[in-house]
Amino acid sequence: MLEALGIERSPSAKGCPHDSAVDESADGIPRAELARREAFGTTRELRARLSDYVHRHDNFRIHSTLGYMSPVEFRKAGPSLPESSK
Template sequence: DNAVDESTNRILKAELVHRETFGTTRELRAKLSDYVHRYNNFRIHSTLGYMSPVEFREAGLSLPESSK
């Protein structure tokens, strides 16, 4: 099942690619790295109780089986 991959690609396109122009592969990698850092450390997720993935993990929480 590639639903997770498709969802991730949709988010990247909407939040990063459609708003940016990349002059080089190095620039793309740097902006992608910044985006992933922001996504994991600061962007809250409703599925995680409005916490960032890092906060959720550090709190020792896990998703119920029905949410995975």
């Protein structure tokens, strides 16, 4: 999916698992919620749906680790996590 969108990954050093967990988790969400539920006829169609998905995820979907705010709301609120999610 990243290759289709022209995005280059920057993984950590070989044998360092720290990026892998975040990467697998981040990749798994759109894969489960978008890619496995739909078929795309063209790369353009994939890009449009992925763009919509990311927009909804960043602007409207709340996250418990962000104090039940969307990522956009969290960024606007400031750099620290609420005490309840630490």
